[in-house]
Amino acid sequence: MIKLPLDWEIYIEKHSSPLLEILDEIERQTYLRTTFPQMLSGKIQAGFLHFLVKLLRPDRILEIGTFTGYATIAMASALPDHAVLDTIEADETTAAMASEFFKQSPWKNKIKLHLENAEQFLRHTSLKYDFVFLDADKENYPKYYRLIKPLLNPGGLWITDNVLWSGKVLNPGDGQAQAIDRFNKLVNEDSGLENYLLPIRDGLMLIKHKD
Ligand SMILES: C[S@@+](CC[C@H](N)C(=O)[O-])C[C@H]1O[C@@H](n2cnc3c(N)ncnc32)[C@H](O)[C@@H]1O
Incomplete structure (x- = not known):
């Protein structure tokens, strides 16, 4: 069943620049056709990512965890003409669904x-990125900290999703909460990085190299 927005979410939406109609369709199809539709970023987070990409004008974006392509489209639609976005997905079924939406969109190229x-991609790529959105398997977040850091260009922004994990990081009992808490500490204690934990949705960690 599709999740109904709360009053304050509707207010935010009404007082922000409108999002693309294709995102409503992706959300609808995700709720109809997938088992865990709540994995989708949602309007507020997608709007924030879109706004940041417009502002920062990255040449190359990396997204880890495509799912049905909701955040991918939100970010790609804000890119300058010459820029590209690499998005990594391990699940064949959701990747096929995302691919459907990408092909229908003006941002397919x-x-x-x-x-x-993702680990395989990160270990073998020679590309560097100006903007990274990490939103995949939480138990591997500490590993992603080590693999993504060298791929982030100076001046680039790296955003990691779900760093509050519904508040479970305050008292991390299970493996996922422990891994996210470990990630948060690794980033925060890294003298080469600057970071800010923003309480949007399930928590976004904003990370950059120190100037
Ligand atoms: C939370 S969803 C991503 C949501 C998407 N970014 C959005 O905003 O709508 C996480 C996705 O990561 C994928 N994933 C999990 N582990 C992965 C891995 N090791 N490599 C690549 N993709 C992975 C899952 O299949 C799932 O589709």
């Missing part, structure tokens, strides 16, 4: 969908 395990 900007989006490079890699059906691949």
Whole structure:
């Protein structure tokens, strides 16, 4: 069943620049066709990502965890003409669904969908990124900290999703909460990085190299 927005979410939406109609369709199809539709970023977070990409004008974006392509489209639609977005997804079914939406969109040439395990991609790529959105398997967040850091260009922004994990990081009992808490500490204690934990949705960690 589709999740109904709360009053304050409707207010935010009404007082922000409108999002693309294709995102409503992706959300609708995600609720109809997938088992865990709540994994989708949602309007507020997608709007924030879109706004940041417009502001920062990155040449190359990396997204880890495409799912049905909701955040991918939100970010790709804000990119300058020459820029591209690599998005990595290990699940064949959701990647196929995302690919459907990408092909229907005006941003199809900007989006490079890699059906691949993220660790494998990160270990082998020679590309560097100006903007990274990490939103995949939480138990591997500490590993992603080590693999993504060298791929982030100076001046680039790296956003990691779900760093509050519904508040479970305050008293991390299970493996996922422990891994996210470990990630938060690794980033925060890294003298080469600056970071800010923003309480949007499930918590976004904003990370950059120190100037
Ligand atoms: C929370 S969803 C991503 C949501 C999407 N970014 C959005 O905003 O709508 C996480 C996705 O990461 C994928 N994933 C999990 N582990 C992965 C891995 N090791 N490599 C690549 N993709 C992975 C899952 O299949 C899932 O589709």
